[in-house]
Amino acid sequence: MDSRACVQGGLHWVVPGTDCREALPFVSLSLSLSLSLSLSLSAAFQECLSTNVWKRDVKLGNDVVVVLRNKLSYVLYQAGSPEPKIVKRGCEDNFDQGEDLAEPIDHLILVVSGPVPEHPNLARLGFRASSDTVGSLVDAVDAMRYNRRELIASHFEMTTDSKSTGRVELLPVIWQHDMAAVRDATEIMNMLSLPTAVRIRHFLKEALLDAVTYAVERQACVDKVAAAVAETIHRFRANNPAFTGSVNVMGHGLGGVAMFDLLAAQGQENKTEVAAVDAAVVGDDATPAPIETDPSTEEEAVQLPAHLADDVTLEALLKEHEFEDLLPQLQEEGIDLESFAQLNTTDMKDLGLNMGRRKKLEKVVEDFAQRQAQKEAYLEKARQAALVQQQERALQQRRAQAEAAEAKAKAAAAKLQQAQREAHTVQFPVLEEQLAALFLCGAPVGWALAQRVAADLTAESRLKTCERVYNVFHPYDPMAYRLEPLVDETMVELPPAQVAHANRSGRRLHKELQTYLRGAGRDLRQELTSFAGSAVTSFSEALRKRTGKGLEDYGVNASNLKQLVSSTDTSMLAEDGSTRSVSQLNPERRLDYMLQEAPTEAVSQSLFALDAHTAYWNSEDIVLFMLENVYGHE
Template sequence: MSSVQSQQEQLSQSDPSPSPNSCSSFELIDMDAGSLYEPVSPHWFYCKIIDSKETWIPFNSEDSQQLEEAYSSGKDCNGRIVPTDGGRYDVHLGERMRYAVYWDELASEVRRCTWFYKGDKDNKYVPYSESFSQVLEETYMLAVTLDEWKKKLESPNREIIILHNPKLMVHYQPVAGSDEWGSTPTEQGRPRTVKRGVENISVDIHCGEPLQIDHLVFVVHGIGPACDLRFRSIVQCVNDFRSVSLNLLQTHFKKAQENQQIGRVEFLPVNWHSPLHSTGVDIDLQRITLPSINRLRHFTNDTILDVFFYNSPTYCQTIVDTVASEMNRIYTLFLQRNPDFKGGVSIAGHSLGSLILFDILTNQKDSLGDIDSEKDSLSIVMDQGDTPSLEEDLKKLHLSEFFDIFKKEKVDKEALALCTDRDLQEMGIPLGPRKKILNYFSTRKNSMGINRPMPQSASGPNIAKESEFCSRSNTRNDDYLDVGIGQVSVKYPRLIYKPEIFFAFGSPIGMFLTVRGLKRIDPNYRFPTCKGFFNIYHPFDPVAYRIEPMVVPGVEFEPMLIPHHKGRKRMHLELREGLTRMSMDLKNNLLGSLRMAWKSFTRAPYPALQASETAEETEAEPESTSEKPSDVNTEETSVAVKEEVLPINVGMLNGGQRIDYVLQEKPIESFNEYLFALQSHLCY
């Protein structure tokens, strides 16, 4: 307040004409030069900590207008809560704080900004506090009205601001080491530019997001707390994902959006890393971690060990509970804040997050609760060839002499799996062989499930001979569905909604299923509650694996190439395909010419009497030989066309549509695949 009073005194001394008892400043505005002064238009900003630095970011124009209307509404504005950023944040006007709604995040300061100064190390402008901005505005108003400039003000931080003219206003930092007598700061150091109004500073202010939400997508991260090479969190990466989708709506669906035919897609992050590592496991790991290469070991404990945690029953339960409960909680909260939402819900997972979602989806129940139906059971083939007979099993156990006993009692493999120790004893089998047989068949039953023949129509005669194992519910736990894919035996929670599509980015699902002992996925299988499944990956991603070869192992075909957002292939890919086509044509023509030359060289000499016949044949042969390569090329091209035209049956996992989709690499990435391998896994 002392600084404000001193400024008022300086201003009163500079203009002695008004009487001290009158409201001189405001009267002069109305009387003399009211048309010269225009009130500043405020804009609302919020503060974020980026790279350990405070950065002031403007609200979009719609949010800023709503905040200003709430601020100007009256005395009750301090108790108002204004939703911003598409409803993902709430601003408490009285506290001037901004809080995240769906996830945990530090609250950020909110400010009604009118005056700005340029920062230290960058060209970004920093807003003054609201109280000091008001002092600056009053001083500016008097300077414009009285046409008296070179006004000097001192901020609460002992910074000097000088208003030279409407276009030249500077800010001086306080001089370090001022004397103890509290002398006034001097105009030393490099001056900084001062600007009035947000329209005079270089800052991007977006228009805002459409109010209508057509679809909701939950995004689950992979290993570690960081999701890209800039070590950003899942919240920051999903924010970029959302911004890209909004930009694509503007560029590709502008007319439909202007006519309000479509809305937007809302992306919300799901974080499971923090709850997992808040269980105290980090302290236990720290006690056993070696002191050498400390940073590398800390990085390993914080990221790569998440894969091992997921394979542990204890921590796997924590992970699946966190993911499912978070998605259910966010979905419920989203419906409360958006009661008119009628769109669908999808889920997306990156890296290990996609495997977590895959296991959760395979253990869901359909609306009828028929978890054992052949329609919704995950049929898989173990990597062990044909099912061995009972005689072969006994031979493996070196118990072939007891096969006649089982044959006499009409006991096959399924019946033997149901026999107890007492049953085998009554058949006259000694104690040692009894224990071997019971242990062998109980182990196979627990690890592989129930043996069923594969339908002949689903997979053909060759595959029908192989053993197939289908899902069975655990009698001790109604929520756990053991689908027999080698996953950890935990209680998988149910989702309170049915996802429409499951997106897997850079997913190791195929590798994990193979390591778990699965050879193929039944083409008739589909998720109990999810209709679509897309496996999307970068061609150089070292963590990504395909899914379609597990559904159709006997057919080799390329994944679907995702078009560029401009509607074409990248230039280097088109050039590469063109060169490949040219080289193949050149190779075929060269081989055809060499074949003709070789035949002419190796042809046996004809008698002189057959000279006329030889001439006719030599004239006819080039035509025939020249036609052969063209026939071959025609056949090859026709086959290629057939391969492109004929649909590929990849099962019902994605409703009969293709599953594997590959992104187009950048031109610079094609120079060295290994150099961009790590980056390609974090590019999604």
């Protein structure tokens, strides 16, 4: 802070400077005096102090009068107010000056939020503010610092032999996307939004704006996150040259997704999340292979049988059967082969033939007509076969054209997809710092990985520049997703590991009650099992004495009855397996961790779901979880 210029800014991060001024008098959280009125009141106070004359009225306009009774008591009278109000000056008597900034720092935790700036409610963070006053990421980190100091004092013992000072610095990483575009999109969404279900629509608006901004401007987002992280670490090391502790990152929401993507790409050249286009798919200029056809199916001259293949003339036919003397007469009458086949007995009489020659000529005409009919039938059959072949060739051609068109369409679509993938390929910048842990708080990393084609999270997956990953989420957070089922599908049946509560027992009150009831149920089942075993044994012995047969002789086994009595639903007794490692992302412990909901939140999941995504900022459990894991790996 520059006291002369009355400007304050960030020491380890870059933010526009804000005005700072002396503490203003205030009446309540929602009513503080302006700077001009404060200066008038201060001048009157100095005059009263120098002259030692008090009980002076100072008019501040708007029917507001402040009476200076003495140097410790100011009273404000306002028109329309039945009672006077006490005017307080500066800070409360129990003002906390904070920790010693010269004290060495053990570890560093950077806090990264999403593309859309955070606006936490200051009253919920514990600040002295009205219920509708919102702050920034810097205010949220300030609240986490306060919780960190309280937890260090109550949960960690720093002995004189310990090299740790108990100071873990939390710094906000200030990176902002194109704020003009964000404001414009926010104004448009506000204009289009309906006036009903305001809280739900507000949450969806911020969540959608975060997701869409990161999806569309992913390259710009990761570049800005990497630059802001590197700049913050550089400034921190410049101001703390003796720092030798670990560097950790807490990623909230889409900020956690950006950090995971950035760390996952370290050490991999030209990393892309999409699969390559199938090599079998060709470009737009591809043409289908020609269809091979059987030469025998091509159109050619019809091959007739030998007895039908010879071409016969009228002269040859008459000469063959010794009727050549009739040729001039038939030609004179205009008879050809076609009409010759239609001659009948009357026609033959007209030619002057006797009965004997008529019978012979009738036989010749009948044989010739039969031969012509056979030839015509054979030719018709050949024409039908040729027509069928032609239709088949046309069908094959249409199929070939359709296949060619389909192949061309697929090639064009593949080329377009490849162009889109290349346009959205992200070139991740290099992050030089080696991180100890990445704490994902309400970050939908699991959802983001599930949407990507080439995203493959296995048991051998790890981040080369980050030792451990913790996926922490509130049970009601709509933005939270698990990671472990992506590695091992059997982990769906195993609930996430539970984050310890900040009290001494590590469990909230309703969780303690559930544990007690489960223990009481187990004790009751053990007693019933023991009683059933002894009762069955006694009854079997008595029955054997009277009848000579026991329960075993009737097919009743005492051990089966014990098992029936002691049977119970073991799912409620399942351990969370917090020490089980499922991936090299966290070689020693699990990936998924779930906060314990407050007793009031357990009443209705839907009612408290909208506030669950911002509950991490004022959660003591989150801060304690990070401190335990940071100090636990020293």
